[in-house]
Amino acid sequence: xxxxxxxxxxxxxxxxxxxxxxxxxxxxxxxxxxxxxxxxxxxxxxxxxxxxxxxxxxxxxxxxxxxxxxxxxxxxxxxxxxxxxxxxxxxxxxxxxxxxxxxxxxxxxxx
Amino acid sequence: xxxxxxxxxxxxxxxxxxxxxxxxxxxxxxxxxxxxxxxxxxxxxxxxxxxxxxxxxxxxxxxxxxxxxxxxxxxxxxxxxxxxxxxxxxxxxxxxxxxxxxxxxxxxxxxxxxxxxxxxxxxxxxxxxxxxxxxxxxxxxxxxxxxxxxxxxxxxxxxxxxxxxxxxxxxxxxxxxxxxxxxxxxxxxxxxxxxxxxxxxxxxxxxxxxxxxxxxxxxxxxxxxxxxxxxxxxxxxxxxxxxxxxxxxxxxxxxxxxxxxxxxxxxxxxxxxxxxxxxxxxxxxxxxxxxxxxxxxxxxxxxxxxxxxxxxxxxxxxxxxxxxxxxxxxxxxxxxxxxxxxxxxxxxxxxxxxxxxxxxxxxxxxxxxxxxxxxxxxxxxxxxxxxxxxxxxxxxxxxxxxxxxxxxxxxxxxxxxxxxxxxxxxxxxxxxxxxxxxxxxxxxxxxxxxxxxxxxxxxxxxxxxxxxxxx
Numbered sequence: 001x002x003x004x005x006x007x008x009x010x011x012x013x014x015x016x017x018x019x020x021x022x023x024x025x026x027x028x029x030x031x032x033x034x035x036x037x038x039x040x041x042x043x044x045x046x047x048x049x050x051x052x053x054x055x056x057x058x059x060x061x062x063x064x065x066x067x068x069x070x071x072x073x074x075x076x077x078x079x080x081x082x083x084x085x086x087x088x089x090x091x092x093x094x095x096x097x098x099x100x101x102x103x104x105x106x107x108x109x110x111x
Numbered sequence: 112x113x114x115x116x117x118x119x120x121x122x123x124x125x126x127x128x129x130x131x132x133x134x135x136x137x138x139x140x141x142x143x144x145x146x147x148x149x150x151x152x153x154x155x156x157x158x159x160x161x162x163x164x165x166x167x168x169x170x171x172x173x174x175x176x177x178x179x180x181x182x183x184x185x186x187x188x189x190x191x192x193x194x195x196x197x198x199x200x201x202x203x204x205x206x207x208x209x210x211x212x213x214x215x216x217x218x219x220x221x222x223x224x225x226x227x228x229x230x231x232x233x234x235x236x237x238x239x240x241x242x243x244x245x246x247x248x249x250x251x252x253x254x255x256x257x258x259x260x261x262x263x264x265x266x267x268x269x270x271x272x273x274x275x276x277x278x279x280x281x282x283x284x285x286x287x288x289x290x291x292x293x294x295x296x297x298x299x300x301x302x303x304x305x306x307x308x309x310x311x312x313x314x315x316x317x318x319x320x321x322x323x324x325x326x327x328x329x330x331x332x333x334x335x336x337x338x339x340x341x342x343x344x345x346x347x348x349x350x351x352x353x354x355x356x357x358x359x360x361x362x363x364x365x366x367x368x369x370x371x372x373x374x375x376x377x378x379x380x381x382x383x384x385x386x387x388x389x390x391x392x393x394x395x396x397x398x399x400x401x402x403x404x405x406x407x408x409x410x411x412x413x414x415x416x417x418x419x420x421x422x423x424x425x426x427x428x429x430x431x432x433x434x435x436x437x438x439x440x441x442x443x444x445x446x447x448x449x450x451x452x453x454x455x456x457x458x459x460x461x462x463x464x465x466x467x468x469x470x471x472x473x474x475x476x477x478x479x480x481x482x483x484x485x486x487x488x489x490x491x492x493x494x495x496x497x498x499x500x501x502x503x504x505x506x507x508x509x510x511x512x513x514x515x516x517x518x519x520x521x522x523x524x525x526x527x528x529x530x531x532x533x534x535x536x537x538x539x540x541x542x543x544x545x546x547x548x549x550x551x552x553x554x555x556x557x558x559x560x561x562x563x564x565x566x567x568x569x570x571x572x573x574x575x576x577x578x579x580x581x582x
Contacts, residue, residue: 001367003263005259030257032257035258057250059246059249060249063526076561081146
């Protein structure tokens with residue numbers, strides 16, 4: 001539910017594209033990832049680990065940590081503090097992270 | 112590797128920029144660390160880009176914003192080692208400052224440290240404030256400054272304080288669809304603080320600007336409701352309406368974005384982590400580090416300047432930065448006590464008009480959301496601890512904020528209490544029938560910003576002395 005004031009998506013010659021939940025967003029170099037995410041409007045940026053409630057950026061200055069998202073596979077990135085970089089892939093994080101699957105010892109079979 | 116300099120300044124807002132520049136002019140080697148990618152702090156965010164490329168945004172933000180360009184330019188032209196994108200996460204009382212930049216952590220060492228970490232918006236814990244679509248007024252202004260981005264649908268600004276009014280006016284000027292300004296300030300708050308008026312008149316520029324903002328909002332046809340109570344955000348999965356009472360009437364407005372504001376408070380994460388002594392400001396209900404007239408804190412090598420040392424506004428912050436720089440130059444043997452004092456005299460008289468308005472502002476815009484009534488209102492956003500949870504913990508014997516952590520996890524999430532610390536202490540004090548200073552605050556420990564194992568692993572510890580021990 002946000003838009004560019006002047007309606008134009010990018011500054012000429014400085015266009016950057018990032019992907020928010022796989023949808024492309026045209027950005028300007030001064031945009032934070034959170035600002036670009038608000039333009040893309042995925043509804044929420046994370047679900048809380050405690051009750052799975054949806055949250056979205058609140059303070060935009062690094063104080064509230066509501067904008068934590070996964071960027072290029074790395075979780076818990078403070079997206080309001082990180083400038084956009086061409087080709088970034090940004091995903092929402094949903095609740096508490098799952099533990100990596102425990103490696104099962106391979107069954108040995110007698111040939 | 113450990114860099115050693117005379118002075119480290121943390122924060123490149125008005126206080127930090129002016130402190131760093133003046134200290135360098137007195138021959139000190141200065142390292143200026145800032146979390147943002149460009150100088151200006153929150154108040155002058157993106158000032159270099161906007162003044163060079165975006166005259167329309169500058170026109171909306173006004174001459175008070177453009178003023179910051181001269182501070183940023185002075186820093187660029189100085190001998191200050193300005194390091195952007197540097198997140199400071201540990202400061203030691205011996206002047207060691209540890210920060211992360213470019214995926215690696217490092218420690219710099221200085222004979223003196225000036226903390227210019229600025230202000231943050233006071234938490235506004237109303238029912239529904241965690242819903243997507245509810246943000247702070249400052250967040251909307253940040254989007255305007257950094258990205259020329261506006262709320263697309265209907266927006267309401269609610270709460271109190273000069274910034275609430277300023278953001279309302281700027282959003283209207285930028286073409287946003289503002290449905291109303293809901294201010295908790297009552298008409299009698301304006302009248303009841305008339306005693307502060309004679310003093311405020313010496314800062315009449317601020318009064319003139321405040322009245323002009325109100326006139327501009329009214330002239331645009333956007334209604335201002337004063338004396339609002341019972342503010343609530345509603346919606347399923349996202350905010351869709353705001354409700355409150357004003358003048359005995361129920362108000363409900365359908366919205367897409369709700370912007371909350373209840374004044375700003377010093378960002379004390381760094382000074383708390385250091386163990387500086389703090390004092391309670393009863394009128395504005397915030398903590399600030401104890402400091403002398405030069406900004407020297409209770410810890411020998413640490414000074415504070417700007418709103419992080421107590422809310423005085425951006426222009427006063429600039430002067431506080433200069434005073435702290437003069438004191439640093441004196442303590443490090445560059446200027447005599449007499450030279451420091453005589454150089455400070457014009458600074459102190461120049462800042463007077465900027466301080467004159469404060470008693471009036473502090474009185475008119477007293478905080479409104481300090482102790483939420485409804486037990487199901489979330490206080491700690493990270494750990495989802497409600498007002499009722501905190502009241503229950505107190506009745507079960509939690510003595511103060513630090514025990515509250517063990518009872519509820521309040522303040523133990525990623526924001527480290529930034530958005531619940533003040534409210535939690537207020538609720539404990541209210542429940543116990545004591546004052547907030549008797550209750551105290553969370554004990555903060557480093558790292559004060561999240562740090563990855565990779566950043567730690569990239570540290571060169573070959574020249575690092577053992578860290579000071581913490582209790």
